[in-house]
Amino acid sequence: MDILQFEKQYLRLPSAIDEIHDELFDQKGIRVFVKRDDLIHPIISGNKWRKLREYIQIAQFNGYKHLISFGGAYSNHLYALAFAAKELGLASTGIIRGDELTSQSNLYLSQMESWGMNLKFISRTNYQKKLIPKEIDTTNSMIIAEGGYGKMAIKGVSYITKEINQGNFEHIICPIGTGTTYLGLCESTNNIEVHGILTLNNLKEIESNALEVGIPIQRIYDAYIFGKYAKQPEELVNFCQLFEQKHQIKIEPIYTGRMFYGLYDLIRKDKFKPESNILALHTGGLKS
Ligand SMILES: Cc1ncc(COP(=O)(O)O)c(C=O)c1O
Structure with a gap:
């Protein structure tokens, strides 16, 4: 099956954009939307499809x-x-x-x-x-780097940008692991500030990757790592549970939990001007 047929038959694309509501957002006069890449597919969900797409297309094209x-x-x-x-x-x-x-x-x-x-x-x-x-x-094999990191994956992320009306948002935020998703957004968006929440202590690596691929990075936050990768302190786990209860959107502590925790904190600290529209990318991670 070719990739376009696969996307049409099995994937929910373009992914939905849902607004979430909270007293905090009302107090600060901002609106928050979630790009529901978690709903693309139960298994190839979130940024996974975005990052794999170009690799698979090229593999099929070259007969790998x-x-x-x-x-x-x-x-x-x-x-x-x-x-x-x-x-x-x-x-x-x-x-x-x-x-x-x-x-x-x-x-x-x-x-x-x-x-x-x-x-x-x-x-x-x-x-x-x-x-x-x-x-x-x-x-006859295609070798893909750890976490899908690479130029092709960065290009695949640009499909997210094509699915959004960029004029509607001043900010977009995503979690950072290898930085592929973040760099893809930095490269493909115009006039939207791209915010990345680090999930591990790898800022230097992200900076050097960005230099290597020639993509200027924008805002990256290292305040929400919670010590180290995948650590799940009670505060974060509780936050994820409350978030799900409030918004009926499941998140997990490693990536999207850290991102939304960070987003709430940044909003509380007035890092976004009133009347801002913020788009948070739900990168999935909830294996079924
Ligand atoms: C669910 C989820 N969100 C976000 C990320 C981080 O994305 P990236 O590696 O593109 O920075 C990952 C890791 O790949 C992930 O599994």
């Missing part, structure tokens, strides 16, 4: 039959890749950090294997070097 990528044991990126490859008739290999793991170490890994992904567990040292084990056949 195999997608290879890297990730941790809970990688949203590999999870989406495994499913997309299966649906599009491509083979896939996930190179996983940690040679102590097996496909039975968690439900996601066993699910990925059942979708046909070849899982290869490597030591943390080799993972850092991003070495592809010799036994993996790389002929």
